[in-house]
Amino acid sequence: MVLVEVSRLALAGPADHSGGARIRLEDALHTEIPDDQRLVLVRRMHLAAGASSPRPGQRQVALRSAWQAATDGARHGTEDGAGGANCVWFSSEAEAEAVLLDLLLRGCAPVGWFWKLAAPGWRTRPVEVWLAELVLAALAPGSEARLALLIERCTLAGAADHLVAALHAAAPQAALVAKPVKDAGWPAAEAGLPQLADLAQTVASRAVGQLAGAVVAALKAMQSQAAGAAAVRAVLRAQVLRVSPALALHPLLLAEIIARADGVLGDGGRSLPRPLAAPSPPAAPQARAAGDVPARTVRAERQITEPQPSEPVRARRAAERPQVPPPPVQATAGPIQAAPADFPIVRPVHSAHAGLWLVVPALSDLGIRSWLRDHPALLGEHPGALLIRALAKRYGCPGDDPALSGLPPYDPDLPYPEWTTLWCRALDRWLRRTARRRIHDLMRRPGKVLWSGEQLLLTYPLAAADICLRRTALDRDPGWTDWLGLSIRYVYSDEPRL
Incomplete structure (x- = not known):
């Protein structure tokens, strides 16, 4: 059944018939309007007299004709002329919320009758107040994807300071997200997961590598705060599940990947969390191949085996090395902000x-x-x-x-x-x-x-x-x-x- 909300309903007829007509009309609106997962906003819809008829056939014909007339010429909320259209739609409530938040963070005044309906929690308040409420709701368990979207929109709009302030104000609620993932009935023999240590490291590095640079910078700044650290873990969980949603089937592995991604984000992978299993003993030096040795190990072995040049030799080599001029520095009037992200219009x-x-x-x-x-x-x-x-x-x-x-x-x-x-x-x-x-x-x-x-x-x-x-x-x-x-x-x- 489609979810229908009516802000204002005007009925013409005798007052003693209004109760029954309203019940029949509400039933017709829920059953006869085509079901759709998108958010569809209609400014006005004129119903014929048969819309409240006791006969279901007449109600069906009246509602369908009125719906087709009201949605004729529907436009997406980001299209030109959406404010003058009688019907505006978004792919979801989350998209409408993200578009409005992006406009407010960039200092644009949203024009259109549909914004109050698309985001009823906004209520034309300042963006800082509304953002604090959005962050507070997104910190609830299970809302990691919504929190990740909020952080992405704020960083791309150059308003990371507003986001950090909202996270700091929501510190008590952030502790809910920071709760560790409990064992969901997995056998005790799998507690170590020794064969999955490499997989956890690979997925963690891939998840952090797919984040935008502005998002990574904002997450690093929030790691040192109590509320920010909990929010970072929530965002990393959403990002890991975006890489492979099937990881939700294995809570222990998912928790380990999130912990490793937190380490990769914090220090570039120099001090990862404790591995799941003890590392295997290193192979003999003569059995190693150059491509199989990590870069840091190769550098350490070269420092031990290769003779170090003397000070005059190093000075002569530095003088012979060609000097590459640094790139010119361009002066800017203010901080560089990312270009507004495009919201693609989704159609079947x-x-x-x-x-x-x-x-x-x-x-x-x-x-x-x-x-x-x-x-x-x-x-x-x-x-x-x-x-x-x-x-x-x-x-x-x-x-x-x-x-x-x-x-x-x-x-x-x-x-x-x-x-x-x-x-x-x-x-x-x-x-x-x-x-x-x-x-x-x-x-x-x-x-x-x-x-x-x-x-x-x-x-x-x-x-x-x-x-x-x-x-x-x-x-x-x-x-x-x-x-x-x-x-x-x-x-x-x-x-x-x-």
């Missing part, structure tokens, strides 16, 4: 292989989640996206299809791991035995794909509904799929969307 895109995502319920029934949890060595490479791309390549879906546009890229020249091939074969045989369908039967179904952050909406025509899948409940909405890091939803409809 037609895909000839939208049926690829119909395999997600079948994979869940096959136990992909528990299998990945039992193979933690695969969790650092986003195994869910890797399996979906392997399925697409195996059954003829091009790599640039819109159905794959929201997944991380993969080098087409590299072979896929062997475990993806085994899962493709097992899934195909299981579908044939369970629903009398093959993977290529599902993949060739066209539809519209809408990527919006962590949400994926797939719209198929009514004719694409398959009774074999429906009978075995394999066309159900997957919802939040943690091993993919996506909230997936299926819609069967022939009605056009905004």
